[in-house]
Structures are given as structure tokens and as C-alpha cells.
Amino acid sequence: MRNFIFAALATVALATPASGQIVPDDLTTMPPVTTDYEPPRTPWGDPDLRGTWPIENLDQMNLPIEREEEFGNRAWLTNEEYAERLAAARESDGSFEEELRTRGTIGLSGWLESTDMGRRNSMLVDPPNGRFPPLTEAARPLQEAGRSSWVSGQPRDWITDxxxxxxCVTRGFPASMFPFPYNNGIRVFQAPGMVVIHHEMMSTRIVPLGPTERWPEDVRTYMGQPIGHWDGNTLVIETTNIVDGDAADPDIHRRAASPNAWDTTYPTSAEARVTERLTMVSPERIIYEITYSDPQVYTAPWTARYDWTRNDGYEFYEFACHEGNVQVRDMINSSRAQRLRDAQAAAEGGEAGSGE
Incomplete structure (x- = not known):
């Protein structure tokens, strides 16, 4: 994995602020995505979304997927709250003055000022409170059974635990479409009848356009089967056939506001369906919307919206996750050893350990 030396440095080089959404007077209102920008065309006539669109800045500004409860239905920061966020970003940029000057980047504060995302308090825009809908009763046992190294107290006897x-298989879907602390590069390639979304971290999605036969119900992948079409200048992608299970999409909630989000898993059912909308609103900006529906898991659908900002100078490096991933072996061996030690202690009347 690549180590980011300049973790607080926003590496988007923008000469002018990006155009797009305007912060409304009513801070509980989320305006519709603007569609008045006419994007360039590919040689075969499709809107041209090709380029590199890293979404790291959302992580650097600590924008959670799920809204803090104190904001209620307010989707935007007040002027005072925004001023505090901007001041913190400028203080962070002050530690990287030389890098900002020599690398030609605008810093985190410059990025905040270039997009209205700097005024948002969550990526979720629906439900109106910006929070994930409650789980169904059927999903709760699956959540409790979810297997992950992030969940404490679980025995780990094999890779299925x-x-x-x-x-190092994938972050899952739709988790792969959300920011992570590192390696958030996204590249879009296009060919006649095809769009490819290449992730810096462990995934590539090949999206056929137009009428395409759905796979049989029992054919599933961790990234699902995406099928796309154009709605005017907006690319719409419908994804089904996602692998289901108790931890099929392990880290979608780990950027939530809840402090316990890293110590739980969320299940995926066979009925999960995802609709994505990619709309270019300026030469440097795509607004990405994603609506997730899984009636077996959530009591209602949810929708997130956030920006992709162009940076064609952003470099992808090899993401060698599986190579040298000794943690899997170590976690299994240590868990087995601890459970053996606990059993021996119990037999001798001593104290047992954690069993992890």
C-alpha cells in the first residue's frame, strides 16, 4: 500500500473554483443536480467523462457518510461552522507551505473554497436526516454474525472468519465508491458501448451501455453486474447480482459518524440494487449520486451525493495488497493459540483471555 506523506495536503490543482451547486438559503434543502453544463463529446458522440477523479479530499476534510445527529435535517454548515472548518484547513495547509508552492497544488483550504462540498456535513442526502435508515428485524442477526477483523471478540479459525x-479481495460494492483514508483514485475510460471505472484500490468495473441481459439470479460478484445508459448527459448505472451475506460489503458504514462504525458489519441480501448517476457539471467536476435499496436489510432506500474533482496528474501506483498480506495468517494463528491457551487455563481453573 502507498503511504501518503502529505496526508493533509489536497492535491487537486484548480485554477478557478469549480462551478455547480449553490448553497441554498434554506440549509435543509438539497437542490437538484444542475444539468445546464454541456460536456465535451467522445469521437462516437457520448458525453466525455474520461479522466482521473480522485476523491481523497472528502476524507481529508473528515466529511462523514452519515450526518451527526445534532444537525438534524440540516444538510449544510452555517457560515460560522464553515469558517471553523476553513480555518482548520488553512492551519493544516500551513504545515505544507513548501509542498504547496513546489507542487502547484491549492491545498485543502483552496479545495474547500472551490466546491460547495466544503459546506456539506454528510454525504448522505436522503433520508432527510442524512442518516442510514434502520435495519430490518431480519437483518439484525446477520449484522451480529458479521465476520471481520474489525469486530472484537470473534474467534478466527479460517479465512471465512x-x-x-x-x-484483499475488494472493498465490496458500493463501499468501493466511497472515500477511504488512502488510495482513492478513480479513472474513467470509455469506448463505444462501454464505460470502465478503474479504482486505485482493488477493483475495476466494466459497464456495458444499452440493452444488456441480466445474469441469472445465482450468478453474483462482489461488485455486482452493472448496466449503464445515458439520461441526457448523465450516465446512469444500475447494478444487481451483488454477492449476498453477513459481511459481503464490509466497510460501507466505516465512515459513518458513529464511533462504533468500525466495530460492526452490515449485511447484503440478494435483493440489493444500486442506481448511480454521474453528471459532469463543469470541466473539472462530476457530481456522483448513488441510491442503495435492499429491502431485506434496510427499512428504506438511502441516497448519497458527493463530488469527483478532476486531477489528471494524479498517479496510480501498484496496490500490492495480497502480496505480503501476512495479517490473515497471523490473525488466524494468534486466535487459535489464544483459544488453546484459554482452554488450558479453564481446565486448570485459571482465567481465560479474549479468544481473538
Whole structure:
């Protein structure tokens, strides 16, 4: 994995602020995505979304997926709250003055000022309170059974006791579409009848456009089967056939506001369906919307919206996750050893350990 030396440095080089959404007077209102920008066209006539669109700045500004309860239905920061966020960003930028000057970047404060995302308090925009809907009763036992190295107290006897991110398979879907603390690069490639979304971390999605036969119900992948079409200049992607299970999409909630979000898993059912909308609103900006519906898990659908900002100078490096991933072996061996030690202690009337 790549270590980010400049963790607080926003590496988006923008000459002018990006256009797009305007912060409304009513801070509980989320305006519709603007569609008045006419994007360039590919040689075959489709809107041209090709480029590199890292979404790291959302992580650097600590924008959670799920809204803090104290904000209620207010989707935007007040002027005072925004001023505090901007002041903190400028203080952070002050530690990187030389890098900002020599690398030609605008810093985190510059990025905050270039997009209205700097005024948002969560990525979730629906439900109106910006929080995930409650789980169904059927989903609660699956959540409790979810296997992951992030969940404490679980015995780990084999790789099936760890989730797909632990094992370097993928972050899952739709988790792969949300920011992570590192390696958040996204590249979009296009060809006639095809869009490819290449992730810096462990995943590539190949999206056919137009009428495409759905896979049989029992054919599933961790990233699902995406099928796309154009709605005017907006790319719409419908994804089904996602692998289901108690920890099939392990880290979607780990950027939530809840302090316990890293110590739980969320299940995925066979009925999960995802609709994404990618709308270019300026040469440097795509607004990404995602609506997730899984009636077996959530009591209602939820929708998130956030920006992709172009940075064609952003470099992808090899994400060598599986190579050298000794943690899986170590976690299994240590868990087995601890449970053996606990059993021996119990037999001798001593104290047992954690069993992890």
C-alpha cells in the first residue's frame, strides 16, 4: 500500500473554483443536480467523462457518510461552522507551505473554497436526516454474525472468519465508491458501448451501455453486474447480482459518524440494487449520486451525493495488497493459540483471555 506523506495536503490543482451547486438559503434543502453544463463529446458522440477523479479530499476534510445527529435535517454548515472548518484547513495547509508552492497544488483550504462540498456535513442526502435508515428485524442477526477483523471478540479459525477487505479481495460494492483514508483514485475510460471505472484500490468495473441481459439470479460478484445508459448527459448505472451475506460489503458504514462504525458489519441480501448517476457539471467536476435499496436489510432506500474533482496528474501506483498480506495468517494463528491457551487455563481453573 502507498503511504501518503502529505496526508493533509489536497492535491487537486484548480485554477478557478469549480462551478455547480449553490448553497441554498434554506440549509435543509438539497437542490437538484444542475444539468445546464454541456460536456465535451467522445469521437462516437457520448458525453466525455474520461479522466482521473480522485476523491481523497472528502476524507481529508473528515466529511462523514452519515450526518451527526445534532444537525438534524440540516444538510449544510452555517457560515460560522464553515469558517471553523476553513480555518482548520488553512492551519493544516500551513504545515505544507513548501509542498504547496513546489507542487502547484491549492491545498485543502483552496479545495474547500472551490466546491460547495466544503459546506456539506454528510454525504448522505436522503433520508432527510442524512442518516442510514434502520435495519430490518431480519437483518439484525446477520449484522451480529458479521465476520471481520474489525469486530472484537470473534474467534478466527479460517479465512471465512474474515471479510473480503481483510483478505484483499475488494472493498465490496458500493463501499468501493466511497472515500477511504488512502488510495482513492478513480479513472474513467470509455469506448463505444462501454464505460470502465478503474479504482486505485482493488477493483475495476466494466459497464456495458444499452440493452444488456441480466445474469441469472445465482450468478453474483462482489461488485455486482452493472448496466449503464445515458439520461441526457448523465450516465446512469444500475447494478444487481451483488454477492449476498453477513459481511459481503464490509466497510460501507466505516465512515459513518458513529464511533462504533468500525466495530460492526452490515449485511447484503440478494435483493440489493444500486442506481448511480454521474453528471459532469463543469470541466473539472462530476457530481456522483448513488441510491442503495435492499429491502431485506434496510427499512428504506438511502441516497448519497458527493463530488469527483478532476486531477489528471494524479498517479496510480501498484496496490500490492495480497502480496505480503501476512495479517490473515497471523490473525488466524494468534486466535487459535489464544483459544488453546484459554482452554488450558479453564481446565486448570485459571482465567481465560479474549479468544481473538
Amino acid at each position: 474474515l471479510d473480503i477487505y481483510d483478505r
